[in-house]
Amino acid sequence: MTELQRLQRQVGEKRRELRKLALDEETTTEALETAETELTLIERRAAAAARVESGEPEPAKANDAEGREARALKGKARVGDFVAAALTGRPVKGASAEYAAAAAADGMLPLALLEPETETRAVTPGPSDETVTSTRPTVPYAFQRTDAAALGCAMPTVAPGEAHFPALTTAPPAGPKAEDAAADATAAAFTLTKRTPTRITGQFVVRIEDIALFPSMEADLRRAIGRAIADSMDKQVIDGDGTAPNLSGLFNVATDVTAASAVETFATGVARIAALVDGTHANSWGDIRLLIGSDTFELYASLFQSNGDVSLYDYLAGKLGAVRVSDKGPAKASNAQKGLALLGAQGQAVQVPVWKGVELISDPYTNAAKGQRIVTAVMLAGSPFVPYGTSQVVKVHPKLST
Numbered sequence: 001m002t003e004l005q006r007l008q009r010q011v012g013e014k015r016r017e018l019r020k021l022a023l024d025e026e027t028t029t030e031a032l033e034t035a036e037t038e039l040t041l042i043e044r045r046a047a048a049a050a051r052v053e054s055g056e057p058e059p060a061k062a063n064d065a066e067g068r069e070a071r072a073l074k075g076k077a078r079v080g081d082f083v084a085a086a087l088t089g090r091p092v093k094g095a096s097a098e099y100a101a102a103a104a105a106d107g108m109l110p111l112a113l114l115e116p117e118t119e120t121r122a123v124t125p126g127p128s129d130e131t132v133t134s135t136r137p138t139v140p141y142a143f144q145r146t147d148a149a150a151l152g153c154a155m156p157t158v159a160p161g162e163a164h165f166p167a168l169t170t171a172p173p174a175g176p177k178a179e180d181a182a183a184d185a186t187a188a189a190f191t192l193t194k195r196t197p198t199r200i201t202g203q204f205v206v207r208i209e210d211i212a213l214f215p216s217m218e219a220d221l222r223r224a225i226g227r228a229i230a231d232s233m234d235k236q237v238i239d240g241d242g243t244a245p246n247l248s249g250l251f252n253v254a255t256d257v258t259a260a261s262a263v264e265t266f267a268t269g270v271a272r273i274a275a276l277v278d279g280t281h282a283n284s285w286g287d288i289r290l291l292i293g294s295d296t297f298e299l300y301a302s303l304f305q306s307n308g309d310v311s312l313y314d315y316l317a318g319k320l321g322a323v324r325v326s327d328k329g330p331a332k333a334s335n336a337q338k339g340l341a342l343l344g345a346q347g348q349a350v351q352v353p354v355w356k357g358v359e360l361i362s363d364p365y366t367n368a369a370k371g372q373r374i375v376t377a378v379m380l381a382g383s384p385f386v387p388y389g390t391s392q393v394v395k396v397h398p399k400l401s402t
Contacts, residue, residue, distance in 0.1 A: 004347040007046035012286025012321045014039045019318055050154075050349065073099045074113065079221045082109040083206065086360035086375050100357070108357035109225070109377075146230050147326045148237040151250070151289045151342045153384065154349040163195040163353035165385045195382030197355050198247055200236070202228045202377045205367065225358065229379050237352055237384055238291070238328040238340070248383040250340055250350070251329060254393040259336035264398040266303045269312045272396055273320070273341070281343035281392050285319035290396075292339040295332040297325045299400050332400060339396045348387040355380035 018035045021027045076095030085092040092100060103110035148155075170189035177183060204224065214220065235249075242248035262268065273288065282288050292300070300313035310318075317323045321344065330338045342350065363374040386392050 002049075002347055004046065004049040005345065007042060007049050008321075008344065008347065009284070009286055010042050011039070011046055012284075014042055015321075016286075016318050050347075073102060077110075077113055079109065079113060079225065082360050083221055083375060086362035103357065108359040110357045146234045147291060147324055147328050148234050148352065148384075150322055150324045151291060151340075152322075152344055152349050153237060153352050155352045155354050155381075157356055158353045160355070163382050163385075165193040165195070165351060165387075167191050167193060167387060193385055195353050195385060197353075197380035197382055198236075198245055200229060200232050200379045200381055202232065203374055204377075205372045205374055207372050225377050229358065229377065233352075233379070233381060235328050236381070238326065239330065240383070242383070247381065250342070250384060250386070250393050251338070251395070253384070253386050253390065254340060254395045255390045257338075257395045257397045259334065259397045260399040262399060263402060264299060264303065264312075264400065266305055266312050266315075269300065269303060269398065270315065272398065273316060276341050276343065276394055276396075278343070281345050281388060283345045286321045287343055287345040288320045289322040289324070289342045289344065290316065290320055290339060291324045291326050291329060291341075292396075293329050293332065293337045294325055294327065295400055296337045296339055296398060299398075335401045336397055336399045339398070341394045341396055343392050343394065346388065346392070350387070350392075351385040353382040353385070355382075 014035070018032075018039055021032055021035055073095060077099035078096055081092055081094070081096035082100075091097070099113065100108065100110055103113075167190065168188060169191045170186075172188045173184040173186050175184075202225070236247040238249050239251045240247035240249035242252045260268070260272075264272075273290065274285075276282055276288055277284060297313060300316070301311050303312040304310065305315070313323070329340060357379075359378045361376045361378065363376070366374055
C-alpha cells in the first residue's frame with residue numbers, strides 16, 4: 001500500500017468517525033473540534049502525497065517569501081480589470097497584468113483569480129452622514145457545488161498543446177521460476193492518451209448603469225464567472241456524451257448496465273454497492289465514491305434496516321468515501337435511475353485537463369443601440385482521463401418503483 005492509499009483510507013475512516021460523533025447526542029463540542037482538526041491534517045497530508053505521486057510541484061507556502069509575494073500580487077489583481085480590458089479593447093495593465101503574466105495566462109483571466117479567498121475581517125467605518133447606501137448584496141444564481149471534485153477528479157492546468165497521459169497497460173511479468181529457468185521477457189506496454197481542448201463559453205451583458213448601481217460588481221463578476229464555468233464544466237465531466245462539441249464524461253466512459261429487475265430494498269442496495277469492492281480498484285467501502293440522482297436518494301432515504309434505525313442512504317454515507325446527490329447525471333427513466341461509482345484504491349485520480357485561464361471577448365457592436373456590451377467568457381478544457389478506464393468507473397442502475 002502506498003503512502004497516498006494509506007492516507008486516503010485514513011481520511012475515509014476519520015470522516016466516518018466524525019459523522020458518528022455528530023450524530024451522538026453525548027458528543028462534546030471539544031471532541032467534535034478535535035476530530036475536525038485531525039481530519040483537516042490528514043486531508044492536507046493526502047493532498048501533498050497526491051501531488052508527489054502526480055509529479056505536481058509543491059505550492060508556495062503562505063508564510064515564505066514566494067508565497068507572500070504571490071498572495072500580495074493576487075490580492076491586487078481584479079476580475080474587473082480583465083472585464084474592462086475586454087470592453088475597451090485595451091490590454092490589461094498594472095497588478096492584474098503582472099498577475100496574469102505570473103500565472104502564464106497571457107493576458108487572459110487566470111483561473112486562480114476565481115478561487116475563493118480566505119475571509120479577512122476588519123473594523124471599517126460606516127457611510128458618512130451625507131452618504132445614502134441602499135444597495136443590498138447581490139443574490140447569486142443557484143449553482144450546484146461541483147460534483148467532479150466530490151468524486152475526486154483533479155483538474156490540472158496544462159501548457160499550450162495537447163495534454164498527454166501515458167498509462168502502463170501491460171505490466172512486466174513476475175512469478176516464481178525453477179532453477180536455471182529464464183525470466184519471462186514480455187515487455188511492458190504503454191498507452192498514450194491524448195486530450196485536445198474543447199471550448200466552454202458563457203456570456204453576460206455589461207451596462208454603465210450596472211456599474212454605477214452595484215458597488216459590489218467586482219465580487220459579483222468573480223462569483224458569477226467562476227460558478228457558471230464550474231457548473232458547465234461539471235455537467236460535461238459527469239455526463240458529457242462525447243459528441244462534439246461535448247466532452248466525453250464519466251457516464252459515457254463507464255460500461256452501460258441494464259436496470260435491476262426488482263425494486264431496490266435495503267439488502268439489495270447494500271449488496272449492489274458491496275459488489276463493487278473488487279480487491280483491485282476498491283479494497284474496502286472507503287475506496288468507493290458514489291454519485292446518485294435525487295430520485296434514487298428519495299428511495300434510499302426511505303429504506304431502513306429491519307430495526308428501523310438507519311436508512312440505506314445513511315448506511316452508505318457512513319461507509320463510503322463519499323455519497324453525492326446530483327442533478328448532473330441521467331434522469332429517472334422507466335422507473336429506474338443510473339448512478340455512478342468511482343473506485344480509487346489505486347490512488348490515481350481522474351484527470352480533467354484545463355488550458356490556463358478564462359479569456360474575455362468583448363462585443364461593443366451587437367447591442368450598441370441599447371448602450372450595452374456583450375462579454376463572452378471562454379475556457380478550454382479536455383475530456384476526463386480515467387487511469388483505469390471502465391474498471392475504475394462503474395455504473396449502478398437500481399429500480400426505484402414498479
